[in-house]
Amino acid sequence: MIQKKICMLGSFAVGKTSLVRRFVHSMFTDKYLTTVGVKIDTKKIVYGDKEISLLLWDLYGEDEFQRVQISYLRGSSGLLLVADGTRPETVDKAIELRDKTVASLGNIPYLLLMNKCDLAPQWEVSPERLRQLGQSGWKILHTSAKTGEGVEQSFLSITAMMLGGSAK
Numbered sequence: 001m002i003q004k005k006i007c008m009l010g011s012f013a014v015g016k017t018s019l020v021r022r023f024v025h026s027m028f029t030d031k032y033l034t035t036v037g038v039k040i041d042t043k044k045i046v047y048g049d050k051e052i053s054l055l056l057w058d059l060y061g062e063d064e065f066q067r068v069q070i071s072y073l074r075g076s077s078g079l080l081l082v083a084d085g086t087r088p089e090t091v092d093k094a095i096e097l098r099d100k101t102v103a104s105l106g107n108i109p110y111l112l113l114m115n116k117c118d119l120a121p122q123w124e125v126s127p128e129r130l131r132q133l134g135q136s137g138w139k140i141l142h143t144s145a146k147t148g149e150g151v152e153q154s155f156l157s158i159t160a161m162m163l164g165g166s167a168k
């Protein structure tokens with residue numbers, strides 16, 4: 001069985017925990033968790049003719065990157081960088097986190113998830129900004145942990161990117 005570690009990264013309250021919960025447990029809650037620590041969820045998926053066990057690493061609580069240790073990132077095969085469309089500064093944070101992670105781990109596949117697309121009318125991140133990011137090489141998907149939109153596809157996409165380069 002192939003195992004792949006995926007790290008959830010992004011500003012506080014962008015929806016990292018909610019996306020994992022939606023994907024793994026098909027659930028969404030408005031409850032806010034404030035304890036600090038790491039939670040690892042696993043989910044088995046079938047990709048082509050392979051069965052893959054995804055290990056989803058998520059930080060709880062005040063998860064600013066300052067607290068993200070190399071031990072959290074080490075061994076990751078992919079990153080899901082999450083931003084909140086209603087908070088433009090969370091896109092800057094995602095870029096910063098990508099840069100810091102690549103600096104310590106080297107180039108690994110990553111995806112930008114623009115979360116809370118159920119709130120699209122309130123988004124303050126402009127389509128132009130996203131278009132420019134796309135042109136500079138970012139792969140971007142829109143998600144809602146609340147409705148489930150794009151969630152399954154995001155995890156499948158990062159899996160495809162992780163498996164793409166290796167025959168493992």
Ligand code: GDP
Nearest residue numbers: 012013014015016017018029030116144145146
């Ligand atoms: P984290 O700090 O990045 O793990 O964020 P959480 O998953 O704890 O979510 C922060 C808050 O945003 C919670 O109140 C969630 O219910 C809410 N939230 C997360 N994802 C979505 C979404 O897709 N749509 C909406 N409307 N709210 C969301």
Ligand code: MG
Nearest residue numbers: 017059060061
């Ligand atoms: Mg969280």
